[in-house]
Amino acid sequence: MSEFTAEGGHGAVPTAGVPTDEGGVPSRREWPLWEVFVRARRGLSHQHVGSLHAPDAPMALRNARDLYTRRGEGVSIWVVPAAQITASSPDEKDAFFDPAADKAYRHPTFYEIPAEVRHL
């Protein structure tokens, strides 16, 4: 139904592409999916912790705060639209990852570590 378009400055209730019932009334729709990344503390990288639904990015951030940092788990949150993530396909797993399996020389195990070098 093309007359149902997103409107308003906040565009919070997107109606473009919303499935509509008979009679043109917008039906309840699922909000888009967002992937959530949390950094536990300074110096660490963000780790994927899960996903959630939210109507837009600021609300996704708020929902992530409620769902994934309730117990002081983080100092920083990223939310990314799940649709924007390009993932490797499970079907291509063999071609993608197996060639690395027999290339032992890629592991740093072929030289002596000097005794003076610590934290390696």
Added chain:
Amino acid sequence: MTSPDADGAGLAAYALALGDDALVLAQRCGEWITNAPQLEEDVALANIGLDLLGQARTLLTYAGEVDGQIDGQIDGKGRTEDDLAYLRDERSFTNVQLVELVNGDFAATMARLLAFSTYQLALYEELQHSADPTLAAIAGKAVKEVAYHRDHATSWVLRLGDGTELSHERMQAGLARVWPYVGELFDASWVAPGLIEQGVAVDVRALETGWRAYLDDVLAEATLEVPDVAQRPGGGRRGIHTEAMGYLLAEMQHIHRSHPGARW
């Protein structure tokens, strides 16, 4: 008593009223669990409700302690938070009527949360500097929680007001529903004489201008109108409640009353 200058009964009544506001709104927030538009919103409203419940617990506990130190109380022991939450009747609750109104739809719930959390944030920001150290500490802890409540409500009022024609209409209707009850928030006539002058209680009359300015900004940005509706007479601070209150208390109190001392 922690603040010798304050009248004990007045201080207890003051803490109790603020605690009742938090307790009753916590109950209303809890009603949304499993009923919100999305799982994520269930969690958000549960979080807000639990924040309020935490505030209610400390305020009611404090009210009970202060009250218990007044001469003439049985055994000189105060009532516990549970006694105060579960064993008082409707006329003894002194929350504002705004918090007891039935939730209505999601827009009405957000309208109420915006009006109340904007008030409560301003209140706690002042109360942090109370001459009563316990009240100051309770408010100091709650201020960050309530800032988030206001932020959450603001986000939704903006999105629904400035969303679709339908969401705008329902947001406007939600505002009209709660607006007749906002005047009571800024009534200070029930506060015991001296408490405000001593710097223990906040003079809420001074908060209305800032409250209105914030609401005006949000509503303007959300393309919503300030409702043109008459104020209700109020009376919550004197124990006069709307018809919704009895049902709320029945649900909140019946387990404790039917099974005294029941534990998980």
